Amino acid sequence: MDVNHRLALIQLERAARMLQVSDLPRTTRMQPHVAQPPERLIYYTNHRLSQVPQLKSLPPRLVRGIHLAAMVFPFKVNSYVLDNLIDWGAAPDDPMFRLVFPHPDMLQDGDREVLDDLLERGDEVAIAAEVQRIRADMNPHSSDQIVNVPLFEGASLEGVQHKYDETALFFAKQGQTCHSYCSFCFRWPQFVDSAVDRFEARDGERLYAYLRTRRDITDVLLTGGDPFVMSSRRLADYLEPLLAPEFSHVTNIRIGTKALSYWPQRFYVGAEAEELNRLLVRVADSGKQVAVMAHVNHWRELTPEPVHRAVEALRRSGAVIRTQSPVLRHVNDDVAVWRRNWRDQVAMGMIPYYMFVERDTGANHYFRISLDRALAIYQAAAAAVSGICRTARGPVMSAGPGKIHVLGRLAIGNDDYFVLSFLQARRKEWLHRPFLAKYSADAAWINELVPPEGEDGFFFDRPYAELLAQRSGEHRLEAEEVGHE
Numbered sequence: 357m358d359v360n361h362r363l364a365l366i367q368l369e370r371a372a373r374m375l376q377v378s379d380l381p382r383t384t385r386m387q388p389h390v391a392q393p394p395e396r397l398i399y400y401t402n403h404r405l406s407q408v409p410q411l412k413s414l415p416p417r418l419v420r421g422i423h424l425a426a427m428v429f430p431f432k433v434n435s436y437v438l439d440n441l442i443d444w445g446a447a448p449d450d451p452m453f454r455l456v457f458p459h460p461d462m463l464q465d466g467d468r469e470v471l472d473d474l475l476e477r478g479d480e481v482a483i484a485a486e487v488q489r490i491r492a493d494m495n496p497h498s499s500d501q502i503v504n505v506p507l508f509e510g511a512s513l514e515g516v517q518h519k520y521d522e523t524a525l526f527f528a529k530q531g532q533t534c535h536s537y538c539s540f541c542f543r544w545p546q547f548v549d550s551a552v553d554r555f556e557a558r559d560g561e562r563l564y565a566y567l568r569t570r571r572d573i574t575d576v577l578l579t580g581g582d583p584f585v586m587s588s589r590r591l592a593d594y595l596e597p598l599l600a601p602e603f604s605h606v607t608n609i610r611i612g613t614k615a616l617s618y619w620p621q622r623f624y625v626g627a628e629a630e631e632l633n634r635l636l637v638r639v640a641d642s643g644k645q646v647a648v649m650a651h652v653n654h655w656r657e658l659t660p661e662p663v664h665r666a667v668e669a670l671r672r673s674g675a676v677i678r679t680q681s682p683v684l685r686h687v688n689d690d691v692a693v694w695r696r697n698w699r700d701q702v703a704m705g706m707i708p709y710y711m712f713v714e715r716d717t718g719a720n721h722y723f724r725i726s727l728d729r730a731l732a733i734y735q736a737a738a739a740a741v742s743g744i745c746r747t748a749r750g751p752v753m754s755a756g757p758g759k760i761h762v763l764g765r766l767a768i769g770n771d772d773y774f775v776l777s778f779l780q781a782r783r784k785e786w787l788h789r790p791f792l793a794k795y796s797a798d799a800a801w802i803n804e805l806v807p808p809e810g811e812d813g814f815f816f817d818r819p820y821a822e823l824l825a826q827r828s829g830e831h832r833l834e835a836e837e838v839g840h841e
């Protein structure tokens with residue numbers, strides 16, 4: 357059985373298990389150890405979608421379509437975003453509206469009709485099955501994330517991914533929700549109730565044990581979801597052990613977040629913010645860098661005054677803020693948007709970090725743009741800002757083998773090519789080794805590109821397939837051993 361068959365089998369097994377669990381999106385139920393909003397913040401999820409006051413101003417047909425899409429795509433928004441970031445006069449075409457709300461076009465035509473019909477009939481069992489089928493078709497674990505989970509002491513290291521040598525990702529159980537569930541997000545399986553597909557760790561003990569054996573890991577990235585939904589005390593429980601001398605090799609603590617622009621008060625209002633600030637100062641004083649990896653998709657997120665106060669508070673605590681976003685149709689596929697995004701970020705003291713290519717997961721057909729267009733947007737936007745705004749690398753595909761940078765286009769004779777290079781890779785020897793792919797006006801991901809004539813694959817294809825075969829074999833063996841216990 358070849359690697360692709362094995363992976364397909366694993367995915368089928370997982371999809372089958374998904375069908376056996378209740379998988380409605382999580383509600384607003386209060387979870388323990390979450391940071392409490394210091395002011396009244398109202399959350400709406402799929403189940404309370406009809407209570408979003410502003411939706412009443414939209415055409416009923418569109419609202420029904422939004423409801424249909426929300427049956428498949430996890431949805432969540434808070435009143436700060438509704439009141440401050442969406443231009444309701446411009447909805448449904450407002451980019452922030454498109455970013456936050458599920459849209460009927462996110463469903464394929466046939467799927468939308470089937471769901472519409474089932475909803476009309478009120479057949480809840482059939483709806484649940486159909487929703488699971490559609491989700492299973494949306495590549496829930498893009499870029500072979502499953503094999504990123506390391507095996508440690510004979511078992512999967514749950515809640516940890518270790519893809520690149522220097523960086524370990526940690527998914528604390530209490531941080532596996534977000535302020536909004538972006539329909540392009542490759543973390544979307546984290547936001548539905550199918551626990552079999554969620555990466556999460558109940559505590560940090562096995563992470564620490566792993567780090568003791570891996571002196572080559574310099575960065576721990578707390579990710580989710582959004583780790584800042586955790587209470588500051590809980591966050592401290594995870595971070596403070598890392599300040600011990602035995603973890604001196606971990607020099608960078610990164611925290612991925614959307615809170616900066618969707619809940620900025622988290623960083624400067626009330627006792628929770630004060631405790632967070634003290635924690636970040638302790639980490640910085642220990643000699644480690646705190647890097648807040650902020651998801652900023654559009655410059656409009658940075659215009660409200662609370663965001664400026666949040667940035668100031670974080671910077672005062674010694675944190676560095678780096679920003680990233682994919683380039684997304686309907687939201688930010690525009691040179692002027694990126695130009696202003698980067699300029700405003702730098703003016704506020706943040707560092708533009710990545711312009712990603714939309715991943716091959718979720719509502720990909722709705723958000724995707726071609727690599728050619730993404731490259732044109734990146735190049736024009738970068739040319740329109742000063743050097744200190746050009747710290748963002750892009751466009752970059754965070755794909756299975758690694759982070760593949762689209763450097764540009766090159767004509768050789770009568771042929772046109774993309775020039776690509778790995779910024780990060782599963783194998784060090786793949787890094788910064790320029791390679792060519794035939795130019796395509798439509799391709800939007802690495803698997804839609806082909807190598808130049810005469811080459812039977814990209815240089816990394818075979819070693820990556822071997823690596824996948826080895827890792828998936830190890831995981832399968834572990835699953836079988838667990839099953840025999």
Ligand code: SF4
Pocket residue numbers: 534535536537538541542543580581582613614651
């Ligand atoms: S992790 Fe980022 S991209 Fe994913 S849902 Fe949250 S804000 Fe959106």
